[in-house]
Amino acid sequence: MTTPLIKDEAIITALDHEGRGIAYQDERTIFIDNALIGEKVRFKIFKKKKKLFFAKSLEIINPSPKREEPICEFFGMCGGCSMQHFDISSQLAHKQRAFEQTLQHVGKVFPDQVLSPVSGPTSEYRHKARFRVKYVEKKQKVLIGFNEKLSHFLTDMDSCKVIPLKISSLLSPMQALFTSLSIRDQIPQIEYASNQERHILVLRILEALSENDINLLKDFQEKKGIEFWTQTKGYESVKPLLSSMQKSIVYKNKEFNLSFEFKPTSFTQINPFINAVLIRRVMNFLNPKPTEVIFDFFCGLGNFTLPIASYGSNVVGFESDEALVESANINAEKNKLQKLAEFKRVDLFKVDDQAITSLGRASKWLIDPPRDGALNLINSISEENKPNLICYVSCNPATLARDAHVLTNEKGYKFAKAGILNMFPHTSHVESIALFEINEQ
Template sequence: MQDDIKPKKKLLLATIENIDQEGRGVTHIDGKAIFVEGALQGEIVECESYVKKPSYEIAFTERVIRQSNLRVKPKCDHFNRCGGCSMQHFEFQAQIAAKQRVFENTLSRIGKVKTETILTPLAGPSWHYRYKGRLRVKFVVKKNKALVGFNEKRTHFIADISSCEVLPQTLSDILPQLQDLITQLSIKDQIPQIEFAADQKHLVLVLRILDALNTNDELLLNTFSSQHPVQFWTQSKGPDTIKPLSKKDDVKLSYALKEFGLQFSFMPYDFTQINPFINQVLVRRAMSLLKPSKDDRIFDFFCGLGNFTLPIATSGAKVRGIEGSASLIERAKQCRDENHLNDFVEYQCMNLFDITKESLLKLGHANKWLIDPPRDGAFQLVQLIDDDIHPSIIVYVSCNPATLARDAQILVHEKGYKFDKAGIVNMFPHTSHVESIALFVKTES
């Protein structure tokens, strides 16, 4: 069939063989790998390359000739131009299956490891799940309009959108009005981004301002927040300049882990789980793998606000949370105190990317570890495991399959751990991002 169809000029005719880790279709033409955005496995498409390298090209789908039965109509009207999502054209359960394959392939290819048990993928609501993030802002003179949103696909321009299916519903609903508001401000060309943070009751927008607001600007913002469910904060320089616009905007944000009877208060600029719905089941799974009890002493590395630390403590285990951010440690202590877990939880500020054996030994002994690092992983930490430092169980929560695979290789092939269980967590539906959780068990020496 492919030979019978003549592509348009400058277009490539491609039969899609697979899906890669970025959610793109993969094909080969004359032995060269072509990664095709917007194409699904088994499809025949016409595509146009926009990145050309000696060993590969990146293209976008111009026309689908033979369509996969897993292709669906994107829910968002802006999907084809907005770069915020990459997989809305892919049936939801098939997205999860594709991420599972990417996860397993990454473990095998990079780490040369294979888990003994694949856990059932964790999934939650697929729309309006993103409760924290950053939007770009740009005043476009030719349009006399401030754009607020994500980059367009394949460009550095901001997509002109009027709604978003992954942002909180309250924020999606007011995007057009928010754009109009920014357009009216005297510093409309001095606001490069807006950070947003939400909970079940509040939506806080932190305006990054490169010049001072005048009196009329403040009036416009205050009027807007009185008419819409939003509070404004501003940031003029570093994080220490973030503050509410007025007293009425100084709201308390929080999220609950109801299963454990816990409440976490946080500031709009604190690092928190972006998807509060899937976080509930992620914590439940982490606890089922860790199996904390009153006889355990547990370290929670990269603990943040204590998202895992406090649930561990409800079991009666003694737990120490370790985190590199001093401000997050202070917030974690506040959450600990508010949940009356002082007798079970200690916190310590420490740079875990430069940790030494001496500093790790000073923490004392822990028979179990929970590790939840950023994308760079926990290379330095797992390298330190030896005859003196060898927890019996390690639960590893990862936001990057590549660094988990690298660290798993060390744990399995060098440190004597069995790669017992692992599975993906669909924290970011309709994107190619893969979150995962893994269990490593120390083998008998």
């Protein structure tokens, strides 16, 4: 029997968690980029795997009322954003549904209370980014930006709506600047970091800058009000372009009157606006009290640790990166919280129950792991080290769901509440926070 051909038009009946439209034809599932529920679209298939087909939309024949004009002219080409065709309320509703479905389907869990989603600015929110840089011989031009969607090619772009306007407006001038450098083909990336006052661009350079290169970069940064730093090898080689430039950078948490010194290549929250709300919600969940002991796992620079200490709690932050631990202890001292907050290096992906028990006893835990989650740590919970309460901040609903299953089914906790925060508008990324309490039943 001949398999029916895939038609090049379809009506979208669902969305996947990445925001792609889903259509069905003859028991085959087609994932179509840039398509919304209810829309009739014309598409072109670019990849197939058994009965799964992946396609690009070529024409929206019947647009959804929820479709919105993308804020960026490079949407659809650039792979940085995937949801600019949604209106923002629909984006948030989609992420909420995806979050709840992941908890139910992956973890077979659901919180007693679902919190309202939190949103903030939808443009110019991204204060940390990594740009690819490539000199294209045929164009005699340096490109700076993000990969094209579904491709390893670099998008030829001269603006970006999710980074601050100051940096977006410099993409085109920087392309011209870098094209004039002697090492134009030896700069593979730029690491951007900002504290909302200073804008630092760390150039990864594979060959030394010439004296003329340095002068060109120096003139540009003085005129444009930004700072060029360089990185020749590992992170330890990162330094300002000129020895006379300020070597430390600080971001402030005004609500808690805290200052955090950090390196431009260190991990910091990309969205400072949502981060402020997230810290506030973490404090509400933990309800820190004077003299009680709280552990902060995967603490980084102390983004949550120092606010906890400001309540008078004794808090210990644990992190595997030695440089982050060193910076966090310095920040505790500079904020005069060193008697309440201390930081220790521990590889939390290799601990067992004995190792966790040896850290001491804390009544409350905060866990903020990377995308891999904290399963090893969760499995290390025992009667000897068990906290009464766990606040879990997650950047991956699937690993949160997995870990929540263990906490509720094996470790004796109830899943009290959870909610999402729109840390990355226009993307499928879901940031969330969850609270687990000892089940007294």
